[in-house]
């Protein structure tokens with residue numbers, strides 16, 4: 001799904017919700033996943049002028065879940081470790097988005113190259 | 129729709145958010161509420177968010193802004209009806225709703241506001257129940 005403007009945020013969140021409901025994810029986990037997703041699309045819009053978001057249902061033999069991939073070709077992040085710290089923001093904001101999103105999901109992976117862009121991947125299991 | 133109605137009830141302003149808000153709608157609400165508090169000299173603002181399925185840092189910031197701006201104009205803000213899943217998520221996200229009170233529902237929110245500012249003007253002097 002293309003994320004280009006602020007109006008894309010809610011339809012995207014609704015899409016994630018549909019998938020989460022379909023696999024029977026608990027309401028609390030749905031809420032955590034969607035909140036994390038909301039933070040990450042907002043970052044894409046604010047710092048990279050947009051990007052793409054991919055929704056994927058994953059399952060192993062025990063559990064199923066949802067993986068979301070956020071990819072942009074924005075300026076990238078110079079110091080990812082620093083950006084992951086609570087309270088770090090170059091946007092005069094709270095600096096909660098990245099560290100908060102990491103706390104809300106089961107797996108969180110970020111790759112960024114200055115000048116090339118940023119890829120964030122998160123995974124939330126249906127249960128747990 | 130690009131504006132959320134603000135209801136006036138005596139000294140209070142009441143807002144019911146019925147859908148997940150686009151950013152534009154949220155920022156409009158923020159400025160409309162501040163103006164309304166100023167114009168009506170309201171002493172309390174009650175925001176019902178029971179229909180919100182998530183509160184992210186953006187929405188949290190809007191609510192916080194409303195709370196602190198209202199405070200400057202001598203009005204208390206109470207956010208009511210937050211879904212339990214939303215509350216749990218907010219804590220893990222690390223967002224504190226600074227500057228606003230919270231209550232379970234509209235009725236309890238009203239009680240809280242009345243309590244904080246005193247039902248009648250003369251009551252404010254011996255307001256023993258103030259929940260500090």
Ligand SMILES: Nc1ncnc2c1ncn2[C@@H]1O[C@H](COP(=O)(O)OP(=O)(O)OP(=O)(O)O)[C@@H](O)[C@H]1O
Nearest residue numbers: 043047076083089090091093094095096097098118
């Ligand atoms: N997609 C991105 N492209 C470039 N820089 C980014 C991207 N996402 C985050 N950043 C950088 O990482 C910093 C931290 O991001 P984070 O989401 O944690 O905080 P924030 O967006 O500044 O504040 P908040 O999310 O609390 O409003 C940002 O200030 C920005 O510098």
Ligand SMILES: [Mg+2]
Nearest residue numbers: 039043097098
């Ligand atoms: Mg952010």
